[in-house]
Amino acid sequence: MGIEDFGGGQTAQSDVLVVTTNDVPGYHVQQVIGEVFGLTVRSRHLGSQIGAGLKSLVGGELKGLTKTLVETRNQAMERLVEQARSRGANAVLMMRFDVTEAADVGTEVCAYGTAVVIAPKG
Template structure:
C-alpha cells in the first residue's frame, strides 16, 4: 500500500503554515488571533468493525481502521486550515489532535491550535 494511505499532514500547496511548535523558524509572529479547531465525527462501518473484531483475535494491524483514521484526521486538519483562513490567519501554531469516542457509534477527531499571522524575518 502507498504511504499516502497511512500518513497525513498539510499539503505543500496550502497558504497556511501548520506547526506543532510555539513558533515558526524564520518567521516572526505579528498577531495572535486565538484558538481555532476543525472537527469531524465518523461513524463506524459495520463491515470494518466485524473485520477488526476478527483481526483482533489473531493480532496485526487493522489496516482498514488505520486508513479511516488517517482520512478523518486529514479532514479535521482541512477544516482547521479553513477556520484559520476565515479568521485572517496564515499560520496555526501548537497544532494538536484530540480523538474520542462519540457515543460509542463513532470517533470524534478534533484538530486544534492557535491561529496567528506570521511574517518572514529578514535574513
C-alpha cells in the first residue's frame, strides 16, 4: 500500500473549496447558505475484525482498518462537497468530521460544515 492509501482531502481541480478554518485569507463571504453534511455508514467486515483482534495481541497499526476509514472519510467528504455544490456554494468553512458507532453494526462518519459563497477581496 502506498501513502495515497492512507490520506485524503481535496484535489486541486475541486470547484468547492473545503477548509477547517472560519475564513479563507484573501476572500470574503458574500453569502452564508447554511450547514451541509455528507454521511456514510460502514458495516464491520468479520475478517477484518478477527484480523484486528489478532493484531491487537502483538500491537501495531491495523492497516486494513486504517485504509477503510480513509475511504469512508473520503466518501463522506465527497458527499459534503456534492451537497454544497447543489445548494450553490463554492466553499465550505469550518469542516469537521464526526465518527460514531451505529447500533453496534457499523461506524457512521459525517463530514459537516458551513456552505458559503466566497469572492476575492477587492
